[in-house]
Amino acid sequence: MQSLAWHGQGDARVRREPFPRPPGASPQQGLPDPGPRGLYREARLLFLHGLLQELPAPQRALCFLQRLHRGLGQQEALGDTQWEARLRLPASELWSPFHADIFRSFSWSVNICGRKKWFFFPPGQEEALRDCHGGLPYDVTAPEFLDSHLHPVLEVTQEAGEMVFVPSGWHHQVHNLEDTISINHNWVNGCNLANMWHFLQQELCAVQQEVSEWRDTMPDWHHHCQVIMKSCSGINFEEFYQFLKVIAERRLLLVKKIGPGELQCSEDFGLGLQHTIFDISRIAEVLASVVVNPDFQRVDTSRFLPQPEDLLQQLQEALATTEPL
Numbered sequence: 001m002q003s004l005a006w007h008g009q010g011d012a013r014v015r016r017e018p019f020p021r022p023p024g025a026s027p028q029q030g031l032p033d034p035g036p037r038g039l040y041r042e043a044r045l046l047f048l049h050g051l052l053q054e055l056p057a058p059q060r061a062l063c064f065l066q067r068l069h070r071g072l073g074q075q076e077a078l079g080d081t082q083w084e085a086r087l088r089l090p091a092s093e094l095w096s097p098f099h100a101d102i103f104r105s106f107s108w109s110v111n112i113c114g115r116k117k118w119f120f121f122p123p124g125q126e127e128a129l130r131d132c133h134g135g136l137p138y139d140v141t142a143p144e145f146l147d148s149h150l151h152p153v154l155e156v157t158q159e160a161g162e163m164v165f166v167p168s169g170w171h172h173q174v175h176n177l178e179d180t181i182s183i184n185h186n187w188v189n190g191c192n193l194a195n196m197w198h199f200l201q202q203e204l205c206a207v208q209q210e211v212s213e214w215r216d217t218m219p220d221w222h223h224h225c226q227v228i229m230k231s232c233s234g235i236n237f238e239e240f241y242q243f244l245k246v247i248a249e250r251r252l253l254l255v256k257k258i259g260p261g262e263l264q265c266s267e268d269f270g271l272g273l274q275h276t277i278f279d280i281s282r283i284a285e286v287l288a289s290v291v292v293n294p295d296f297q298r299v300d301t302s303r304f305l306p307q308p309e310d311l312l313q314q315l316q317e318a319l320a321t322t323e324p325l
Contacts, residue, residue, distance in 0.1 A: 095175040097138045100126075103235070104195040105186040107166040111158055114180025120154040123169040140173050168192035169199075190282035197286050200240055203233045204295055222298045237296045241308060244283055244290070248311055251280045255318055277322050284315040 098119075101107045109116075119140055121129070128151060129137050137145060145151045157177070158164050166172060168191075188196055207228045208215075215221050230236040235243070258273045271279075290296050291308045301308060 093176065096173065098126075098129075098136060098140050098171060098173045100169055100171045101166060101186055103186075103188060104169045104192060104199040105188050106168050106192055107184060107186040108163050109158070109166070109174075109182050109184045110163045111160050112181040112183065113160045114182070115160065115177040116158040116164075116180055116182070117175045117177055118154075118156040118158060118164060119173040119175075120156065120166075121171045122154075123171075125152065126171040136171070141175075168195045190279045193282050193286050197240070197289065200229075200233070200235065200237070201293070201295075204229050204237070207232065222295065225295075226299065237290075237293075237299050238301075241290065241296075241299075241301075241304065244287055245304075245306075245311060247279065248283045248287070248315055251276050251283070252314060252318055255280070255322060273322075277319070280315055280318055280322075284312060284319060287312045287315065 121140075126136060129140065129145065131137070140151070140153065156164060204225060207225050211218075211221070211225065211228065218224060226236040226238065230239070254271060254276045255273070258276065287308065291312060296308075306314070
């Protein structure tokens with residue numbers, strides 16, 4: 001089950017990021033064929049209210065952008081994202097290629113049954129694995145990557161009933177050692193929001209490099225780069241601002257509702273005052289970087305309410321008000 005969520009009362013935002021294909025593989029090839037047993041089929045399950053609360057997630061794994069869809073009404077915040085989960089029942093000997101989690105989110109993975117072997121590379125170590133074209137490998141267990149001195153790797157075997165936490169930005173590869181059922185959950189919060197923003201800037205830069213030869217001849221070249229970025233990454237700079245805005249407004253509202261002495265969790269939001277202030281400070285830091293970004297300044301923000309600069313001012317004023325707390 002794969003999700004990118006802001007959970008608290010069972011709300012989850014699901015986004016699936018395609019894994020890289022082997023060199024030369026067609027788009028139809030994708031992951032290995034599970035064979036006649038068909039254990040890699042997907043069962044579409046709707047998230048029920050409170051489902052995530054039943055999962056063995058740490059209490060501190062509170063979601064950051066809680067109930068985004070309610071804040072946007074009928075508007076889709078992340079394109080074609082669906083409000084459902086996917087339960088994967090992969091057979092043994094299947095594996096996920098080398099990758100880092102979507103939007104550089106945190107994630108946890110719980111084995112309901114079966115065993116997995118994980119290969120972890122801390123942020124930055126994946127750079128030593130790039131080929132002459134700058135691409136990352138599909139399979140880090142290939143013979144050319146077996147030298148542990150040149151390519152140090154952290155190997156973890158996950159048993160049934162165990163949870164593995166994947167920090168933000170850690171590249172990894174996962175192999176099923178036997179028939180396995182697992183539940184995976186991804187989330188972004190104040191601790192890794194800056195990582196997400198950095199990742200999105202890298203994604204746009206990669207798009208701009210790919211289409212750089214048309215920069216001087218294509219009308220609205222910067223706009224087209226945002227369109228391409230959204231099709232590749234599932235989000236662009238405009239939607240990232242909406243992402244920040246929805247949570248910022250909820251946190252600002254919560255600051256007004258929670259009194260100075262109320263440090264316990266709120267029944268409605270699942271957050272206390274200190275947690276709320278922390279989120280506001282992290283959103284303000286990232287938004288301050290966003291509004292001065294040259295590529296964001298080329299985005300048409302005339303329809304944005306509030307304007308990014310105004311929202312940043314509201315956040316900074318809220319922080320000044322709560323500083324004595």
